[in-house]
Amino acid sequence: MPDFFFGRGMERKCGELIREFGGSRVLLHHSGEAFVLPLIESLKGYIEEAGLSWVELGGVVPNPRLSKIYEGIKLGKKEKIDCVLAVGGGSVIDSAKGIAMGCAYDGDVWDFYSQKAVPQKMLVLGVISTFAGTGSESSRASVVTNDETQLKRSADDFDLMRPDFAILNPELTQSIPPFQTASGAADIFSHLCENYFSSTDEIYLSRQLLTAGMKTVLKNAPLAVSEPENYAARSALMMTAPLAVNGIMRLGLIGDWACHLIEHEMSTEWDIPHGAGLAVITPFWMEYVYKRNIKLFARFAVEAFNCEYDFDDPELTAKEGIRKVRAFFRSLGLPSGIREFAGDVSCDTLKKLAGRVPYEVIENRRVIGGTFRLEEKDVYEIYRMAL
Template sequence: MRNFNYSTPTQIFFGKDQINVLSEQIRIFGGSRVLLVYGGGSIKRIGLYDKVLEILKTNDLSLFELGGIDPNPRIESVRQGIKICRDNNLDFVLAVGGGSSIDCAKLIAAGFYYESDPWNLMIGKAKCEKTLPLGSILTLSATGSEMDNFSVISNLEAHQKIGLGNAVLVPKFSILDPTYTYSVPKKQTAAGTADIMSHTIENYFTVVKGAYLQSRLAEGILKTCIQYAPIALEDPENYEARANLMWSSSLAINGLLSYGKERNWSCHPMEHELSAYYDITHGEGLAILTPYWMEYVLNDATVEQFKDYGINVWGLKPNEDPYIIAQQAITKTREFFVSLGLPSTLRDVNIGEENLKVMAKAATKKGTIGEFRPLTTEDVYNIYKSAL
């Protein structure tokens, strides 16, 4: 296991009616004039929007809004949010929704203190130094943005979808009430589960030895998703299922599984190019790519970890040949995603051969990706091609 420094400064309020702490928490961080960032209107349909407004109004907090955040949040929305904050001297950003709204809110909070175009922060031309305080109310179990230091933003004009990691982006607090996910459609529940599992798998498969505990924790999260995603799809208001998926979402990417290991992922940078060019649902892209990536990186050096994955996650018999166990585990992974109603090929989401080479080049523009088995541009292209 490698050295690491671990801090999770986000205060989590988990469970029913935890929204009652909202005004108190905003006040703790000096907030009185709040930008509310949300997506396509689901928070209005479930009554959460009205509840937030009621709490803020009752506690003499001023509210300004930025709605309509896209599933792959756009840099244009970030620019608009920063302008609202500056024009109205706002001092707190509250994201209500899934990872897209939270990611957008994070860059708004950071861009408030940056004088030039916030896209420069994403592409590395400038560094986040300070942010407005940020809180979140989660309504979708998927990205883990409610408890991590990452923001993923798209610039469709440039065909770029980029992730930015910085400690100042971590929310001050997040309210996680599983009942707010009851109305999430089956497609989004399934895609969110694939995202949670992908975060976990990216942390699980590593060349670092001795991180035994992290691997067992990862297996537990994967088994939790396998156990509860079908239940949530069948019974959307099953509190136990929604609660377990919600907490899995946070734990999969808040550092718990990755510290002590090497954090250099493969499937996520490959999928970001799919979303940048075709604006597909992130979790669907991951569900497609992950089994093909597994097949591509399986070799004599990696087979033992796939064997552990098959035995400990999928319950396969340990006395089989390691390669047989590995192949069966990969098959079960693909079959599970399909059972949730997720696509299994790129053509299923209307992606053909036309941009495979340019996407592969973009995914590896800084060099090889992944450390479990480093992938070159040619490797990424081969995986894309096999996924057609």
């Protein structure tokens, strides 16, 4: 697990922390967006004050590209860097993870994303988070789009990929536009849902932790969107994001994660923020699968949204919970259908996306979903419903 440093001004410790973890020549990796550039200039000074040197690579875009990782690996090997400092949100952090793995590997870093190889070592990796969403500052995964094949794939379940340290200063998220803030909140909420809807036998504490995370997002996301400088709301989201994915909240549970795999193809096709795509897909996924476990969805409605349990007809409670999920995303200004960002979409396009999803073969069936198994025809139907 990374060492976390939370609070105002914590970014000033970056040089000291890099040195403590064994770094001396640092690659500063970021998006290059205007709001982050003053921070980057300050970080250069903190790094130099610690007696370290740096090189810089900006230009990371949402849904990070493999080509940028290749560029970073080439630069890193040329400059003999031994540390990557990611300054940004999930896209920057995932790109930095790829660079940190690739600089310590003689082969093609895509091997890790296509499950052809397992990373054995990587450079020192630090994070200064400027966005609450993916939780990549704490996760053991990196999601990247291959520019040539248009495949969006994840290198995951490698503990080695967790950053060595993560600096979380909620003030650094205050310049994020409202739509991006909302997208990040949707991503956090989806991570919590993916773990909540588990087929694992009852683990009371874990589900209560996940529910607490959901309620934290439900309360604080609207505040962060409407009051960008609300430090308490920003803090709540920034704390919840890494906890939603680092394994602490889901101990004993095996999550579903179909929504994420379904959405990955959408953000690859239309280059939308991942969280915005999840805001569309999650309610439709719920509508498609809830009848397989009505009681679990009814419980979700009660625990997350304080719905009244209808003992005569639990299905009504389950439906009310799904309705509230959709209403919450809409209240944040997020899309509720694919056409809102993609325009007219043909059935052939939806079939292409459904065919591109990375299925597993389980009991002679190509499926996704740890709890509710979905075949390609099911994924296509969810896309169709979501239009």
